[in-house]
Amino acid sequence: MGRHSLPDVRPTGAGRARSPRRRHVSIAAALVLAVTAGTGVAARAGLLSFGTPCDKAPVRLDIAASPDIAPALREIAERARRDRVTSDGNCLDIRVSARENFKAAAALAGGTAPGYQVWVPDSDVWVDRAKGSGDGIALTPAGNVASSPVTLAAVPRSARTLGWPHETYTWAELAAAATGTGRPRLGSADPLRSATGLLALSSVAESAQQNGQNRQDGRNGKDGKGGQDGTGDTLAAATAQLLSGRVADSDPRLLDTLAQDDSAAEKGNPRRNEALLLSEQAAFAHNSEGSGADNLDLFYPTDGAPVLDYPYSLVNQTALSTDQSRAAMRFMALLGEDPSYRTLEKHGFRVANAPVHGEVLRTAGGRSPQPYDGADARPPSVETVQRTLGLWTVTVRSTRLTTVVDTSGSMAAPVPGRAGQSRMDVTKASLLRALNQFTSEDEIGLWEFATRLDGKKDYRELEKTARLGDPVKGGGTHRERLSDAFSALKPVPDADTGLYDTTLAAYRKARATYVDGKFNALIILTDGSNKDDDGISRGELIKRLKALADPERPVPLIAVAVGPDADRAEVDKVAKATGGAGYEVSDPADIQSVLLRAIMLSAGSTTP
Missing domain, CATH: 3.40.190 (D-Maltodextrin-Binding Protein; domain 2)
Structure with missing residues (x-):
C-alpha cells in the first residue's frame, strides 16, 4: 500500500502496521500488573485470568474522560457490562463520565480527591499539568487509548x-x-x-x-x-x-x-x-x-x-482496592481488542498498530497528497509547552509586574568589556529595552532597594504599578515616567543589599494588589554581592512567602541574579517558594532576553 493510498478495509491480525509512538495496550497490562504485584498476590491470584461467568459481585470503576472520547469509551463499557466481561470473576461495572480536561488537571494538581479511579484526558499535556509541583494526586500511567x-x-x-x-x-x-x-x-x-x-x-x-x-x-x-x-x-x-x-x-x-x-x-x-x-x-x-x-x-x-494521545492513568493507585486495580487493567486490555478498535474508529479515532482507516480519513476531510499518515511530530517538552503558554499569556493577557532593582553599592562595579559602564548602567539600559516589549495595557511598577535606604527600611517604591498607557500629572504617560525612573537609578555608596526584607515587603504588596485576569508577577534584580546582616533570615523569608502564596491568585517571584558575584541557587530557593524561579546572567546586558523568557515560562507554569 502506497504512502498516500486510502485503505478501504482495515487489515487485522499480524498485518497491522505499527502506528508511530503508539504503545500497545499489552504494555498497559504489564504496567498495571507491576503496580499491583507489590501486594504479592497478583500473579498467584490469577490477575490475568478474567473468569467466566460472573461468580462475584460486580466491581465498580469510574472513569473520567475527555468529552470527545467519552462517548466511545461509554459504548465499550456498556458492551462489557452487557457481555458480562469479568476480571478475576468480578463482572465489570464501568461508568464513564465526561470531564473538561483543563478542569480535571487543575483539580488533580491542587490535590482535590476525585470521584473516579481512571482518567483519560486527550493529551499528556494535561497529565504534566496535573502533576504540577508534585503535590497533587498521584497518577500511574498505563498506556494510550487512541490518537488523533x-x-x-x-x-x-x-x-x-x-x-x-x-x-x-x-x-x-x-x-x-x-x-x-x-x-x-x-x-x-x-x-x-x-x-x-x-x-x-x-x-x-x-x-x-x-x-x-x-x-x-x-x-x-x-x-x-x-x-x-x-x-x-x-x-x-x-x-x-x-x-x-x-x-x-x-x-x-x-x-x-x-x-x-x-x-x-x-x-x-x-x-x-x-x-x-x-x-x-x-x-x-x-x-x-x-x-x-x-x-x-x-x-x-x-x-x-x-x-492527541489519550493517555490512560490510574488515579491515586495506592488508594484503589485490588479489585479496582484489576478492573482498570482489564478494561485497558479490553480497549485493545478488535471490537473496541472498531468502536473507536467509528467515532473517528486512530488506534494502535493499525494504519489510518480509509473511511475515518475520508470523512474527516483528509486527501492525498496531504501527508496524513506521516510520522507523528515529536511531543513537545514540558519547557516548550510552558514557554508557549507563557507566550500566549503575555500576548493575549495583560501583565502586571512589580520590578525591584538592587541599588546597593556593588552595583557601581564596572562590567568587563563595557567601556567603563557599571552594572547599574548596563542594567538600566537592558530594562529600558525590555520596557519597549510591553503594551499600553500592561501594568509595571518600580522599587529600589539597599540597606537603610528609607530610614530603617531597605526599600522604596519609586513608581506605583500602573497601566503603561495611563496619563500622569504634568503630562505624558506612566510609561514615560517609568522610563525616566529607570534612567535615574543609581547605586547607594557603601550600602549592602537588604534583599530578604525587601523581597517580603514587595511580595506582600504584589499579593495585596493582585488584579484578576492579568499575569501578576514580582521581578527582583540583584547582584547579591553583599548579604543581609540585620534583617530576617532566608529560612524565615521562605517560610513567610510559602504562607502568603495562593495558587488561586498566583504571583510568582522571578529573581534574576546579575553579575559574577550573584548566587542563582540562593535566589532560586527563594523564588520557588512562590511558584517562581531564579535565573542568572553574568552580563547585565542579557537581562532583557532572560527577563522576557522568564516571564513566558512563569506565565505558563502558573496558568490555571
Missing part, C-alpha cells in the same frame, strides 16, 4: 484558496499563510484550555525556529552551528495575536464559530472563522453530522502533526 493528529481544517472555499489538497505546508508556512493579508480567518480553542490549540501553537514556534536555524546553518556552512534568530517566537507571537481575537473557550465551541456555507453573506461575515486548528477526530465528528456542503478539508503539516 492535530491539523488545520478549512471550509471548502478557503481550502481551495490555500491550494488543498495538492499544496502542502510546514507548520510555519501554514501559520504564515493563515496570518497573511486576504487569507482565511483562522480560529482556535484557547491554548490554556485546549491541548489542540496548545500543541498547534507550539508546533508553529518549533517549525519557525527550525526553519530559521536551517537558514542560519546554511549561512554558516554545514557544521550545524548558528545562533537562533528568534523567528519561532516572532511567528508564534504573531499567530497568537491573530488567534486572540478569534479564540473559543473549548473545541466544541470553536466549531460553532465556523462559516456555515458559501453564501455571499457568510463570505463577508467577519465574525465567522473560515479555518480552524482542529484535531482529525473533531473534523470527523463535524463532517459526520453535516449535510456535506459545509464539510471541512484538512491540511496535515509536512514537518509532522502533533497528536
Whole structure:
C-alpha cells in the first residue's frame, strides 16, 4: 500500500502496521500488573485470568474522560457490562463520565480527591499539568487509548484558496499563510484550555525556529552551528495575536464559530472563522453530522502533526482496592481488542498498530497528497509547552509586574568589556529595552532597594504599578515616567543589599494588589554581592512567602541574579517558594532576553 493510498478495509491480525509512538495496550497490562504485584498476590491470584461467568459481585470503576472520547469509551463499557466481561470473576461495572480536561488537571494538581479511579484526558499535556509541583494526586500511567493528529481544517472555499489538497505546508508556512493579508480567518480553542490549540501553537514556534536555524546553518556552512534568530517566537507571537481575537473557550465551541456555507453573506461575515486548528477526530465528528456542503478539508503539516494521545492513568493507585486495580487493567486490555478498535474508529479515532482507516480519513476531510499518515511530530517538552503558554499569556493577557532593582553599592562595579559602564548602567539600559516589549495595557511598577535606604527600611517604591498607557500629572504617560525612573537609578555608596526584607515587603504588596485576569508577577534584580546582616533570615523569608502564596491568585517571584558575584541557587530557593524561579546572567546586558523568557515560562507554569 502506497504512502498516500486510502485503505478501504482495515487489515487485522499480524498485518497491522505499527502506528508511530503508539504503545500497545499489552504494555498497559504489564504496567498495571507491576503496580499491583507489590501486594504479592497478583500473579498467584490469577490477575490475568478474567473468569467466566460472573461468580462475584460486580466491581465498580469510574472513569473520567475527555468529552470527545467519552462517548466511545461509554459504548465499550456498556458492551462489557452487557457481555458480562469479568476480571478475576468480578463482572465489570464501568461508568464513564465526561470531564473538561483543563478542569480535571487543575483539580488533580491542587490535590482535590476525585470521584473516579481512571482518567483519560486527550493529551499528556494535561497529565504534566496535573502533576504540577508534585503535590497533587498521584497518577500511574498505563498506556494510550487512541490518537488523533492535530491539523488545520478549512471550509471548502478557503481550502481551495490555500491550494488543498495538492499544496502542502510546514507548520510555519501554514501559520504564515493563515496570518497573511486576504487569507482565511483562522480560529482556535484557547491554548490554556485546549491541548489542540496548545500543541498547534507550539508546533508553529518549533517549525519557525527550525526553519530559521536551517537558514542560519546554511549561512554558516554545514557544521550545524548558528545562533537562533528568534523567528519561532516572532511567528508564534504573531499567530497568537491573530488567534486572540478569534479564540473559543473549548473545541466544541470553536466549531460553532465556523462559516456555515458559501453564501455571499457568510463570505463577508467577519465574525465567522473560515479555518480552524482542529484535531482529525473533531473534523470527523463535524463532517459526520453535516449535510456535506459545509464539510471541512484538512491540511496535515509536512514537518509532522502533533497528536492527541489519550493517555490512560490510574488515579491515586495506592488508594484503589485490588479489585479496582484489576478492573482498570482489564478494561485497558479490553480497549485493545478488535471490537473496541472498531468502536473507536467509528467515532473517528486512530488506534494502535493499525494504519489510518480509509473511511475515518475520508470523512474527516483528509486527501492525498496531504501527508496524513506521516510520522507523528515529536511531543513537545514540558519547557516548550510552558514557554508557549507563557507566550500566549503575555500576548493575549495583560501583565502586571512589580520590578525591584538592587541599588546597593556593588552595583557601581564596572562590567568587563563595557567601556567603563557599571552594572547599574548596563542594567538600566537592558530594562529600558525590555520596557519597549510591553503594551499600553500592561501594568509595571518600580522599587529600589539597599540597606537603610528609607530610614530603617531597605526599600522604596519609586513608581506605583500602573497601566503603561495611563496619563500622569504634568503630562505624558506612566510609561514615560517609568522610563525616566529607570534612567535615574543609581547605586547607594557603601550600602549592602537588604534583599530578604525587601523581597517580603514587595511580595506582600504584589499579593495585596493582585488584579484578576492579568499575569501578576514580582521581578527582583540583584547582584547579591553583599548579604543581609540585620534583617530576617532566608529560612524565615521562605517560610513567610510559602504562607502568603495562593495558587488561586498566583504571583510568582522571578529573581534574576546579575553579575559574577550573584548566587542563582540562593535566589532560586527563594523564588520557588512562590511558584517562581531564579535565573542568572553574568552580563547585565542579557537581562532583557532572560527577563522576557522568564516571564513566558512563569506565565505558563502558573496558568490555571
